[in-house]
Every structure is written in C-alpha cells, then in structure tokens.
Amino acid sequence: MSLIEAPRTPTRGHRTGGINWEKWGWIYMRASGVVLIVLIFGHLFVNLVAGEGVKAIDFAFVGGKLADPFWIVWDGLMLWLALIHGGNGMRTLVNDYATNPKVRKVLLIGIAASTVILIILGTLVITTFDPCPAGADPALLPSFCEAS
C-alpha cells in the first residue's frame, strides 16, 4: 500500500445501510442556515438597530418580548437551530484538526455536553420565564406589570 491513499478512499470501508447521519448533518447545516439568516437578522434588527439599539435592552425590554408567544417561538427556534448548527460546525473543525484521538474525544464530548446543557437551560428559561416576578423592584419591570 502506498503512503498516500487514492482520493475518496473510504476510511472505514463502505457503508452497509443504516441512517446516513453525515448526510443529514450536511442537509441540516444548509436548511437551518437559511432559517437562521431570517431569525438572526430579525433578532439583530429588533435588538441592535431599531429604537435606541443596544441601550434599550434591559429586563423590562426582554420581559416585554418574552411575554409574547411570538418571541418565545422565535427565540426558541433560534436557540435550537443555532446551537445544533454551531455544535455540528465545531464537530467538523475538531474532526479536521484534533489529531490526537483522546483530545478529539474529549473535545467532541465537551461540544455535545455544552449543546445539550445550553439547549435545556435556554428552553427552560424562555418557557418558565415570569416577566413580573413577585417582590421585584417595580421600576425594573415591564410597564404592563403595574396593572396586575
């Protein structure tokens, strides 16, 4: 066997059925990417460009947004699509550059763990969020909290 294998030589032999996860990952990167362009540009416009931009962001601003199911769905979709898109991208880089198998395994487990933990954390935050927490300083809350 020569030192340099022919291009397209399979590393682990030919596939013998089962789900082709690499193919679905490839498709996912493109499909989620297109949706994320809409979601993230919309997010950036509302939070950085419109009105007073970044200076308008505080608890009351976020509370006002997350009191609306529209923004819960928007932020939730962004959370899931972006984290999996980013995690899968980082997996590609680790597979390309981490030549030590042990280092590679640690990095891949780290990426998978942070993806799962942050998706659970983020989903819990936006679904259990209370824009008018009891006992909080009313000056820091969204204006609609005063009515209740």
Place this chain on the structure above:
Amino acid sequence: MPEKSASNLVAEPQSPPKIRSPKRPAGTLYRGKEGMWSWVLHRITGVAIYFFLLVHILDTALVRVSPEAYNAVIDTYKTPLMGLGEIALVAAIAFHAFNGLRIILIDFWAFGAKHQRTMFWVVIGLWVVLLAAFIPRQLMHIFGG
C-alpha cells in the same frame, strides 16, 4: 482493425463540456484564491459566533435569576468597547450568512460552482453594504449620549 473496434467501443460525446480552462491558474473550489479564503473566513467567523452564542445564552438566562442580575450584566454590553465588539459580531454574522448562501448555491446549482469566485465578491459587496448601514447606526447608539 484495432482502431476500428476501439472507435466502436467509445461512445460519441453527447454534449461537449463548455467550461473553458482559465488563462492563469485560478485555484479550485477549495484550494487557492477566493474559494480557499472564503472557506477560511467561514471557519473563523463560525468559531467566533459559536463562542459568542454560548456566552449569550448564559447571559440571557439571567432573566430567570433576577431583574438586577440581568441588568447588571447587560449594562456591560452598552459600553463603547462592547459596542465596537457588537460591530465585529455583526460583521462576522453577515459574512457567515452571505457566504453560507454562496455555499448552498455552489452545492445545489451548477451555475454556482462555475461562478463561485464572482459570488465571493458579491458576498463581500453585500457585506460592505450591510456594514455601511449598520456601523453608523451603532456608533450613534453607543456614542450618541
């Protein structure tokens, strides 16, 4: 005789390839020139955006802790230094987004692979236009009192 039998075996070319070879070495899709540098930039911007995303999910999660905790952290995003950092973030996201669309066009459309170099400069053009719109607005917000 061998020539005759060989010519019988070779199928007539149905549609000759119309892509002309470049006059100078122009690189391939992923080796050299625009193809390679767009790939390098896509990786660098992707990693940068990924680490911002991790931090951004954690800082936003503070809305579940208390209004004071969230406001204290988000106020650091309003400083001039972080304001410039937001310009870098938007620049990275815009390149990754436009070049991502270029990659999709290359993958699914023969025209895309043929004109990937032109499309790289279209990506850069769109990127410049978006930043020309965003940067003055952002500078207004962070330095405009």
